[in-house]
Amino acid sequence: MCAGKSERVFLVSSALPTHVGYARQSDPNQCLGALWLRRCPCRIDPHMNESIDSGFLLPQNVGAERLAKQLGGESHSRVGESTEFSLRFFDSFDWRLHAAGLRCLQLRAPQGALVKLKPAEGGAPLDAVAYAPELAWPADLPDSRLRTEVAKRLDMRVLLPLATVRGEATDLSVLNEDEKTVVRLQLLTMRVEAEGLEEARTLWPRLRLVPVTGYQRDLDKLTTYLSEEMEWPQSPDCLFDEVMAAAGREPGDYSSKLNVRLRPDQTAADATRTILRDLLATLERNISGTRADLDSEFLHDLRVATRRTRSALSQIKQVLPEELVADFKQRFAWLGQVTGPVRDLDVFLLELPRYRASLPGSMAGDLDGLEDLLRNAHGKEQALLKRKLGSAEMRKLIADWHEVLDADVLPGEPAALADRPVEEVASQRIWRMYKKVLKAGRAVTADGPAEEMHELRKDCKKLRYLIEFFRSLYPGKELKDLIRALKVLLDNLGEFQDLEVQADKLRSFAKDFVPENPHTMPTVLAIGALVADLLRHQQAAHERFADCFDAFDSAENRARYTHLFKHKVARRS
Numbered sequence: 003m004c005a006g007k008s009e010r011v012f013l014v015s016s017a018l019p020t021h022v023g024y025a026r027q028s029d030p031n032q033c034l035g036a037l038w039l040r041r042c043p044c045r046i047d048p049h050m051n052e053s054i055d056s057g058f059l060l061p062q063n064v065g066a067e068r069l070a071k072q073l074g075g076e077s078h079s080r081v082g083e084s085t086e087f088s089l090r091f092f093d094s095f096d097w098r099l100h101a102a103g104l105r106c107l108q109l110r111a112p113q114g115a116l117v118k119l120k121p122a123e124g125g126a127p128l129d130a131v132a133y134a135p136e137l138a139w140p141a142d143l144p145d146s147r148l149r150t151e152v153a154k155r156l157d158m159r160v161l162l163p164l165a166t167v168r169g170e171a172t173d174l175s176v177l178n179e180d181e182k183t184v185v186r187l188q189l190l191t192m193r194v195e196a197e198g199l200e201e202a203r204t205l206w207p208r209l210r211l212v213p214v215t216g217y218q219r220d221l222d223k224l225t226t227y228l229s230e231e232m233e234w235p236q237s238p239d240c241l242f243d244e245v246m247a248a249a250g251r252e253p254g255d256y257s258s259k260l261n262v263r264l265r266p267d268q269t270a271a272d273a274t275r276t277i278l279r280d281l282l283a284t285l286e287r288n289i290s291g292t293r294a295d296l297d298s299e300f301l302h303d304l305r306v307a308t309r310r311t312r313s314a315l316s317q318i319k320q321v322l323p324e325e326l327v328a329d330f331k332q333r334f335a336w337l338g339q340v341t342g343p344v345r346d347l348d349v350f351l352l353e354l355p356r357y358r359a360s361l362p363g364s365m366a367g368d369l370d371g372l373e374d375l376l377r378n379a380h381g382k383e384q385a386l387l388k389r390k391l392g393s394a395e396m397r398k399l400i401a402d403w404h405e406v407l408d409a410d411v412l413p414g415e416p417a418a419l420a421d422r423p424v425e426e427v428a429s430q431r432i433w434r435m436y437k438k439v440l441k442a443g444r445a446v447t448a449d450g451p452a453e454e455m456h457e458l459r460k461d462c463k464k465l466r467y468l469i470e471f472f473r474s475l476y477p478g479k480e481l482k483d484l485i486r487a488l489k490v491l492l493d494n495l496g497e498f499q500d501l502e503v504q505a506d507k508l509r510s511f512a513k514d515f516v517p518e519n520p521h522t523m524p525t526v527l528a529i530g531a532l533v534a535d536l537l538r539h540q541q542a543a544h545e546r547f548a549d550c551f552d553a554f555d556s557a558e559n560r561a562r563y564t565h566l567f568k569h570k571v572a573r574r575s
Contacts, residue, residue, distance in 0.1 A: 057237040058228050060207040066172045066189050069209070072232075073176055080183075082173030087111045089167040091242060092137050094159035095291060095300065100253045102155050104128075105242060108137060119148045122242075137161045158352065160297040165196040165249035167205075167241075176224060184220040186212040196249035203248040208237050256287060258303040260310070263474050266425040270321045271412065273424035274314065277471050279407050281311045286400065292341075293388045298348040301387075305345055308337050313467040317431060323414030326406065333399050340390045346507065347380040353504070360535050361528060369532075371525035375514060428472035433567040435465045443491075443551045448544075452502060455547065459495035466492060476566050484562050487554050494543060494550040501540035505533045 060069070066081050073079040092106040093099045099106055103123065109116045115134040120127040129148035137143070139160055140153035152161070169192035176185040188210040193202040209228070213221045228234050238244055246253055262280050264273045285307040291300030312334045315327050354373055358366040390396060406412065412420075419427050442458045466488055473481050512529045515522040553559070 057211065058209045058234040059237050060189075060209055060234060062204075062207065064207060066174060069187075069189060070174060073174070077181070078177050078179075080175045080177060082175065084170050084172040085111060086168075086170050088169075089241075090137075091164045091166075091245065092161045093164055094156050095162055095296075096159065096256050096258065096303075097254045098155045098157075098159060099152070104151070104155070106137075106152060106161065108133070110134075117143065117148065119151055137163070158297060159299050162296070163197075164251060165194055165245050167192050167194055167245055168202070169193065176220070178220075184214055184217040185224050186214060188212065194245050194248040196251065198250060205244065205248060206237075209234075258284060258306060260470050260473075262471075264424055264472065266423060266475055268424045269421050270318070270424045270427040271417070271420035273428075273472075274318050274321050275407050277314055277318075278311060278403075281307045281314070282400075282403060282407065285311070289391055289396075293391050295384050295388075298345075298352065301341060301345055301348065305338065305341050308334055308341070310467055310470075312338065313464055314471060317435070317464050317468055318427070318471070319431065320417045320419040321427065322417055322420070323412055324417065325414045326412065330403065330406070337396070337399065340387060343383045344380065344387050347376055347383060349500075350376050350504070350507070351380065357532055361531055365524075365528045365531060368524040368528035371515065371522060372511060372529060375511060424472070425475050428468070428475055429567040432465070432468045432472070433563070435461065435468055436563050436567065439465050440555060443555065446547065446551070448548070452498075455495055455498055455544070459492065459499055462488065462492050462495060480562055480566060484559065484566070487556075487559050491550045491554045494547055498540055498543040498547070501536045501543065505536045505540070508533050508536070 064072075066084075070079040070081050088110045090108045090110075092108065099119075100122070103121060105118075105120045105122055107118055107120070109118070114132055116130055117133045117137070118127045118130040128151055129146055131144045131146045131148050133144055135142070140149055140156050143149040143152065169190055172189040172191075174187040174189060175183040176187065178184050190208040190210065192205045192208070194205060195202045211221060211225060229236070243253075260277070260280055262276050264276065268276075285304055288300045288304040288307070291297070292304050294300075312331055315322070315331045315334070351373075354369065354376075358369055361369070439458065439461045442454075442461055446454045446458060466485070469481065469485060469488070473485075508529050512526050515526050515529075
């Protein structure tokens with residue numbers, strides 16, 4: 003604010019509006035309209051007007067009384083009631099609503115609580131429901147379009163609070179010479195709270211201007227005065243972005259997908275460490291959520307990062323010192339082992355609805371005993387996992403791995419390919435693994451042992467990981483087509499393997515029930531029927547394998563691999 007303008011008086015002249023009601027206002031996630039409540043005795047109106055009104059940022063020292071004075075004092079302005087409110091934004095840990103162009107938020111005020119799902123670019127909400135408890139699982143939301151849309155995007159992920167805005171809204175009125183209200187205002191003071199912030203961060207005060215029917219000229223005049231004479235800046239249109247910045251969050255800052263940019267001339271050792279650092283960051287981001295058992299995807303992403311780390315150490319050969327590789331392969335194998343039991347139980351619990359649906363209706367309820375067994379086992383294994391992930395051994399693994407990846411010089415004898423261009427090393431490793439997959443896949447027979455497909459799946463996963471590690475080195479479209487063909491084959495092999503593992507595990511679970519006990523006999527019989535159904539689906543997956551592999555082994559796909567990888571190996575040789 004400029005000196006000499008702070009005491010300027012703004013006078014308006016107009017007629018008294020025909021109605022006096024509480025202001026309705028704009029988009030809760032786009033602007034400060036989230037903070038406008040329709041005054042009613044017991045609830046917040048879910049259909050409040052979504053129009054975006056003009057607003058200004060105020061100096062920090064401008065309170066309601068001072069603002070009223072600047073607007074003409076008691077004869078030309080009036081300070082009304084103040085209302086406390088909170089606005090909390092939600093999304094999944096991996097920003098699935100943000101990726102879908104949506105915002106989920108909860109508005110709390112004395113009148114009640116309102117949850118909205120809105121397009122990120124603004125406009126009317128997809129839905130709004132009155133809901134007071136803390137948000138968690140989409141299923142906790144009231145039956146509504148909002149719940150349907152959130153559940154569709156989040157799948158198995160839980161809604162987590164991103165940040166909370168707490169504030170106070172103070173009503174003001176601008177009066178004409180007849181003391182009639184011609185413009186309604188609302189002064190908003192807000193602070194942001196979020197996990198990781200030691201103390202709340204204060205946002206700039208906002209002044210919202212709300213038109214009164216019949217007095218548009220007065221609104222325009224006041225808007226011009228505040229903008230040109232007072233030189234107050236317009237408030238940003240997107241409160242969400244401002245709140246995330248204050249909370250130290252960057253929307254979309256987490257993805258389980260590997261995200262590295264490598265240079266073709268980068269040394270293989272440097273590129274490998276770049277890949278491993280990204281995997282370590284993903285692993286670390288998921289430890290807290292896994293220990294808290296917020297949702298099963300935290301553990302899933304942690305295990306994938308662990309598995310990819312082990313694969314990188316094993317498959318990017320002769321790049322890192324041999325002793326270092328052997329040491330950390332063993333240590334990350336430990337992490338894979340301690341996280342395995344909970345993940346296995348997660349899978350079974352997630353599959354239970356499908357299991358029940360696959361059985362005759364009369365038997366679906368007989369799986370209740372199995373569900374009780376799984377949940378009890380999950381509770382015990384989760385408690386054990388929580389301790390192991392918080393153990394000194396785990397902390398030392400992470401610290402030692404950081405030290406290796408951040409070291410100027412790697413410990414141990416330099417590996418033979420450490421200083422070779424990464425494009426050369428990557429192409430060579432991918433091409434060799436591809437040829438191994440072709441050989442193994444062509445050897446699989448219709449009546450061959452299941453182990454053939456299990457081993458082929460392992461090789462296919464190694465191939466996929468190698469391609470994903472180095473995908474930034476190759477043309478995006480060609481690589482996308484190549485990955486798509488590999489994924490079809492992997493899905494088939496994965497289904498075959500998973501069904502067999504599930505059938506074997508279910509047989510072992512059945513042993514925990516006493517067959518002679520009339521109370522447990524229905525559960526044993528239901529498990530038996532379920533195992534038979536799983537094995538039928540496994541056989542069907544086996545029968546589809548030939549077609550899936552033929553598509554992978556097509557002339558077109560072979561040409562892609564030859565063009566992308568073999569030729570580069572040949573040129574470098």
